[in-house]
Amino acid sequence: MAIRAVLLDIDGVLVVSWHPIPGAVDALRALRSAGLSVQFLTNTTSATQSEIVDRLRISGFDLEPDELTTAGVATAAYLRDHHAGARCFVLNDGPLDDLAGIELAGPGEPIDVVVIGSGGPVFTWEQLNVAARAVIGGAALVGMHGAKTWLTDDGICIDGGTFVGALERATGVSATIVGKPAPALFVEALRRARTDPADAVMVGDDLAADVLAAQALGIRGVLVRTGKYRDGSENAAEPRPDATINSIADLPRWLDGL
Numbered sequence: 700m701a702i703r704a705v706l707l708d709i710d711g712v713l714v715v716s717w718h719p720i721p722g723a724v725d726a727l728r729a730l731r732s733a734g735l736s737v738q739f740l741t742n743t744t745s746a747t748q749s750e751i752v753d754r755l756r757i758s759g760f761d762l763e764p765d766e767l768t769t770a771g772v773a774t775a776a777y778l779r780d781h782h783a784g785a786r787c788f789v790l791n792d793g794p795l796d797d798l799a800g801i802e803l804a805g806p807g808e809p810i811d812v813v814v815i816g817s818g819g820p821v822f823t824w825e826q827l828n829v830a831a832r833a834v835i836g837g838a839a840l841v842g843m844h845g846a847k848t849w850l851t852d853d854g855i856c857i858d859g860g861t862f863v864g865a866l867e868r869a870t871g872v873s874a875t876i877v878g879k880p881a882p883a884l885f886v887e888a889l890r891r892a893r894t895d896p897a898d899a900v901m902v903g904d905d906l907a908a909d910v911l912a913a914q915a916l917g918i919r920g921v922l923v924r925t926g927k928y929r930d931g932s933e934n935a936a937e938p939r940p941d942a943t944i945n946s947i948a949d950l951p952r953w954l955d956g957l
């Protein structure tokens with residue numbers, strides 16, 4: 700078997716509302732017994748890496764913090780690689796723990812990079828103007844993910860990606876997006892797995908953001924029929940996923956057949 704690393708989306712693949720998908724805990728065990736490197740990837744920026752590790756452990760999954768790449772962790776890696784030492788202005792409705800080591804611009808201080816995370820009450824008119832003025836003045840614009848909205852019990856809420864779009868429109872500057880389906884999150888997970896794209900497989904329930912985005916980087920893509928999967932969605936895809944399986948429980952057998 701050529702595969703050395705398995706990249707796993709979390710929500711819809713391992714858990715739904717933090718309840719394990721049937722067979723998922725055993726499937727992870729089987730991947731580890733087969734000697735595969737496992738990396739977990741999530742666009743979530745509203746919970747930290749350590750919070751997600753804790754929740755997954757409570758759900759029965761065995762993992763170490765350095766096996767989980769959140770959009771925040773990948774953003775920090777991207778900023779270290781491309782904007783080393785930059786002063787960052789961050790708008791994110793959530794904790795900033797995953798951005799450890801990134802220098803935050805204090806009030807009134809010069810801003811080198813504007814970083815947009817999860818939407819929420821922090822996105823005030825005043826703060827958006829600070830961000831827009833910084834970008835017009837030459838700061839780079841980085842989105843931790845590209846999600847435009849998310850669904851809550853109250854209805855649709857505006858997410859960070861919408862504010863990234865507004866800032867692009869206001870400033871004429873194009874943002875760099877880090878989270879899926881952009882490459883940076885996959886690149887960081889591969890780096891952590893010390894694996895080339897051709898030796899890795901990505902498993903997700905989102906055809907475009909997980910599977911086709913990974914395949915565009917040369918990673919094999921496997922779609923699961925759990926989570927947000929909708930019947931037959933892969934049949935309209937171009938290219939097709941490398942495989943579609945009923946759930947993560949079938950992944951070890953699929954890998955054995957390679």
Ligand SMILES: [Mg+2]
Pocket residue numbers: 708709710711712903904905926
């Ligand atoms: Mg998912």
